[in-house]
Amino acid sequence: MxxxxxxxxxxxxxxxxxxxxxxxxxxxxxxLRGRRSARDDRRKRELMPLVHAVLDDxxxxxxxxxxxxxxxxxxxxxxxxxLPQLRGSDRQTLRDLLAERGVVSRAVADLTARKSWRRGRAxxxxxxxxxxxxxxxxxxxxxDRSLEVRCAAARALGKAGDPAAVGPLLRxxxxxxxxxxxxxxxxxxDLGTTALPVLRDSLTGRNQVARGLVAELLGVHxxxxxxxxxxxxxxxxxxxxxxxxxxxxxxxxxxSPTSTEPLVDALSNSPDPGLQRTSAExxxxxxxxxxxxxxxxxxxxxxxxxxxxxxxxLAALGADGRASLEAVATGPGAAAPVAxxxxxxxxxxxxxxxxxxxx
Amino acid sequence: MNELFTDIVLxxxxxxxxxxxxxxxxxxxxxxLGARRVAEARHWxxxxxxxxxxxxxxxxxxxxxxxxxxxxxxxxxxxRAALGQRYPALEVVLVDDGSTDRTFELVAExxxxxxxxxxxxxxxxxxxxxxxxxxxxxxxxLVVIRKTSVGKKSDALNAALNHARHPLVCMLDADSxxxxxxxxxxxRPFVEDPANVIAAGGxxxxxxxxxxxxxxxxxxxxxxxxxxxIQAVEYLRSFLLGRTGWADANALLIISGAFGLFRRxxxxxxxxxxxxxxxxxxxxxxxxxxHQQRVGAPHRVVFVPEPVCWTEVPETLGVLGxxxxxxxxxxxxxxxxHRRMIGNPRxxxxxxxxxxxFLVFELLGPVVEVLGLASVxxxxxxxxxxxxxxxxxxxxxLAVGTLLSTTAIAVEVLTYRRYRRGRDLVALVVAAVVExxxxxxxxxxxxxxxxxxxxxxxxxxxxxxxxxGFTTDEQxxxxxx
Numbered sequence: 105m106x107x108x109x110x111x112x113x114x115x116x117x118x119x120x121x122x123x124x125x126x127x128x129x130x131x132x133x134x135x136l137r138g139r140r141s142a143r144d145d146r147r148k149r150e151l152m153p154l155v156h157a158v159l160d161d162x163x164x165x166x167x168x169x170x171x172x173x174x175x176x177x178x179x180x181x182x183x184x185x186x187l188p189q190l191r192g193s194d195r196q197t198l199r200d201l202l203a204e205r206g207v208v209s210r211a212v213a214d215l216t217a218r219k220s221w222r223r224g225r226a227x228x229x230x231x232x233x234x235x236x237x238x239x240x241x242x243x244x245x246x247x248d249r250s251l252e253v254r255c256a257a258a259r260a261l262g263k264a265g266d267p268a269a270v271g272p273l274l275r276x277x278x279x280x281x282x283x284x285x286x287x288x289x290x291x292x293x294d295l296g297t298t299a300l301p302v303l304r305d306s307l308t309g310r311n312q313v314a315r316g317l318v319a320e321l322l323g324v325h326x327x328x329x330x331x332x333x334x335x336x337x338x339x340x341x342x343x344x345x346x347x348x349x350x351x352x353x354x355x356x357x358x359x360s361p362t363s364t365e366p367l368v369d370a371l372s373n374s375p376d377p378g379l380q381r382t383s384a385e386x387x388x389x390x391x392x393x394x395x396x397x398x399x400x401x402x403x404x405x406x407x408x409x410x411x412x413x414x415x416x417x418l419a420a421l422g423a424d425g426r427a428s429l430e431a432v433a434t435g436p437g438a439a440a441p442v443a444x445x446x447x448x449x450x451x452x453x454x455x456x457x458x459x460x461x462x463x
Numbered sequence: 464m465n466e467l468f469t470d471i472v473l474x475x476x477x478x479x480x481x482x483x484x485x486x487x488x489x490x491x492x493x494x495x496l497g498a499r500r501v502a503e504a505r506h507w508x509x510x511x512x513x514x515x516x517x518x519x520x521x522x523x524x525x526x527x528x529x530x531x532x533x534x535x536x537x538x539x540x541x542x543r544a545a546l547g548q549r550y551p552a553l554e555v556v557l558v559d560d561g562s563t564d565r566t567f568e569l570v571a572e573x574x575x576x577x578x579x580x581x582x583x584x585x586x587x588x589x590x591x592x593x594x595x596x597x598x599x600x601x602x603x604x605l606v607v608i609r610k611t612s613v614g615k616k617s618d619a620l621n622a623a624l625n626h627a628r629h630p631l632v633c634m635l636d637a638d639s640x641x642x643x644x645x646x647x648x649x650x651r652p653f654v655e656d657p658a659n660v661i662a663a664g665g666x667x668x669x670x671x672x673x674x675x676x677x678x679x680x681x682x683x684x685x686x687x688x689x690x691x692x693i694q695a696v697e698y699l700r701s702f703l704l705g706r707t708g709w710a711d712a713n714a715l716l717i718i719s720g721a722f723g724l725f726r727r728x729x730x731x732x733x734x735x736x737x738x739x740x741x742x743x744x745x746x747x748x749x750x751x752x753x754h755q756q757r758v759g760a761p762h763r764v765v766f767v768p769e770p771v772c773w774t775e776v777p778e779t780l781g782v783l784g785x786x787x788x789x790x791x792x793x794x795x796x797x798x799x800x801h802r803r804m805i806g807n808p809r810x811x812x813x814x815x816x817x818x819x820x821f822l823v824f825e826l827l828g829p830v831v832e833v834l835g836l837a838s839v840x841x842x843x844x845x846x847x848x849x850x851x852x853x854x855x856x857x858x859x860x861l862a863v864g865t866l867l868s869t870t871a872i873a874v875e876v877l878t879y880r881r882y883r884r885g886r887d888l889v890a891l892v893v894a895a896v897v898e899x900x901x902x903x904x905x906x907x908x909x910x911x912x913x914x915x916x917x918x919x920x921x922x923x924x925x926x927x928x929x930x931x932g933f934t935t936d937e938q939x940x941x942x943x944x
Contacts, residue, residue: 123869441580
């Protein structure tokens with residue numbers, strides 16, 4: 105027994121030492137917290153006037169003041185915090201200041217650091233602070249071994265605002281080191297309307313994930329030039345259902361009346377309730393009277409969510425749609441309750457409810 | 464014969480010790496994984512600011528589902544916190560599940576509810592009768608469903624799901640307060656990775672003792688009751704370290720029913736919440752995972768250690784016992800229902816790591832612990848217990864237990880810093896030690912009884928926890944100062 109007991113005693117002593125170390129760390133952190141916070145606030149108060157002085161100078165010939173270049177490192181944090189809130193020349197002035205203080209060059213050096221958080225932090229900093237100067241290095245990080253770094257690189261490319269990044273971002277939708285579509289979506293949206301031509305082109309590309317993502321983004325942009333391409337996607341029965349749903353939703357956001365016909369076709373003939381529902385919602389957004397009859401037919405759909413979407417869409421069609429709903433609401437059948445519920449949604453006044461059992 | 468008996472008792476004692484050390488080793492590994500994650504987050508919080516998630520046009524809308532049964536003590540605070548979320552598009556669906564107190568009246572008065580025709584978006588089976596559906600006329604996006612209670616939270620949640628209209632659903636307990644950004648933070652994984660993420664959960668903390676003003680925790684404080692303090696440590700350990708570790712291993716099974724976000728279409732597709740289950744939250748996650756694996760669809764369950772939901776925890780041993788028996792019973796049901804997944808490599812880390820862990824250490828843990836205590840007592844009674852050896856072994860077990868809790872407290876102090884008063888930190892540390900003496904053993908007994916109830920196939924019953932409401936302060940600003 106002596107052997108095991110001795111080992112256990114040793115382990116116990118090690119565990120106790122760890123507990124004591126942790127407790128000391130907790131006590132120190134707690135005691136220092138207030139002091140550190142007060143110091144940070146004081147430094148911020150001291151350094152803010154310097155930042156304002158830099159911003160008030162003429163951005164063309166106003167080189168950073170010498171005392172600002174040599175100011176403490178806390179200044180960098182203040183500037184980085186301020187940067188996303190600024191635009192135009194003020195933003196450029198602060199970017200120049202960061203470059204002058206060596207922040208940008210240090211971040212560039214950190215892009216190949218061993219620790220992933222260093223690489224991630226560096227690329228994020230470059231995205232907001234370095235403009236389009238280091239796009240190639242940032243694109244390389246789209247293939248980083250760490251997913252978080254790849255995501256940071258994508259977002260940084262979006263913030264940097266160079267449309268040349270659209271291609272690499274779309275390529276990152278697939279492959280062994282693919283990036284989550286939401287991250288890429290936000291990055292592509294950050295690039296703004298300059299990315300639209302490349303996005304439209306990729307709607308006909310072979311990459312299915314990219315097609316779905318791009319369809320959604322074109323809808324968010326409300327790009328009317330993309331409507332014909334998106335309509336073709338909705339019509340294409342051989343296309344992936346997710347892509348067709350994204351395209352239908354995008355057509356609703358764009359709101360072109362020419363899209364009514366393919367959306368009506370999808371609502372009436374698709375076997376997929378998801379596509380039917382999205383098409384009904386899109387028809388409601390577009391608000392073309394030609395959709396009234398197909399939407400009325402949709403009130404009898406098997407899927408309850410499709411019925412609800414059709415009723416809401418009819419309510420959005422204006423007086424005609426409302427009249428149709430009122431006719432249905434007073435009649436018998438499964439369509440009546442959804443029609444009554446949709447009418448309830450209209451206007452500020454809440455209509456008198458039917459007893460729930462009556463449904 | 465006597466020798467044989469002695470050997471059996473000693474053998475049992477050593478087996479229990481070995482089991483405890485193995486459990487501690489596994490827990491410590493999880494803690495290390497979690498601590499590493501948390502330490503990395505201190506250097507760099509990731510690419511995204513939450514403001515950007517808020518402003519993004521691709522952030523999906525959320526339906527917050529709140530089942531409530533006799534919740535008059537805190538329902539208005541819960542609703543204020545839910546409706547006050549900083550989130551671009553949300554609705555709250557409150558289900559008054561047969562309350563016998565003034566829950567509905569309070570809500571009706573505060574939000575000037577008016578009856579409407581129900582707008583159903585799904586056809587999940589609901590056992591209770593839907594009596595009426597109401598909408599707030601105060602401009603708040605609030606829908607209230609009144610139904611008769613069948614004593615099941617899952618039934619109320621299914622009723623809410625039938626009326627939820629947004630692509631994500633957040634399930635929230637009616638005695639819980641969300642911090643202002645909680646929803647935004649927990650929704651972030653869905654925004655970033657909509658194709659893969661199917662569920663996400665955040666941190667739950669004990670609200671008892673905290674100062675609350677109009678649905679906002681203005682000053683987190685520890686309760687003066689030791690039972691609550693010990694649970695506060697338990698929650699820290701479980702949420703800050705355990706779940707972070709499981710999520711990193713892609714084997715997270717439990718998203719707390721008190722605060723969890725799910726893809727609505729998927730929840731509806733698997734038939735909603737299982738009304739036979741007492742652990743409906745864990746059952747939902749495992750069912751969703753099993754479904755996605757069956758159809759070959761991608762799936763990620765994410766734990767976000769930041770967003771905080773404050774909830775009332777039991778203040779008496781009786782209520783705690785009922786709660787823990789229910790959890791243990793629910794876990795047994797879950798493991799039985801999904802028994803084919805246990806140890807099955809087709810289900811990845813969930814099948815090979817998480818489910819076996821829950822079977823061996825969570826479900827059977829109390830059996831081993833109670834048997835171990837009994838064998839030690841028996842050995843002492845027979846005079847065959849080497850007191851020196853026993854003291855060393857018990858000391859090690861206590862030290863390891865304390866180490867796990869201390870690590871969780873250290874993470875709290877170094878990163879999240881919700882408890883700002885020194886006396887609260889001291890109380891947490893003391894609770895971390897005291898927990899091992901008495902509480903842990905009683906807890907094992909409660910869990911054992913839950914397991915026995917499951918083995919005896921007793922009818923699952925969802926027991927209601929008496930609410931005391933939240934602590935308010937007339938001068939919150941002064942208190943915060």
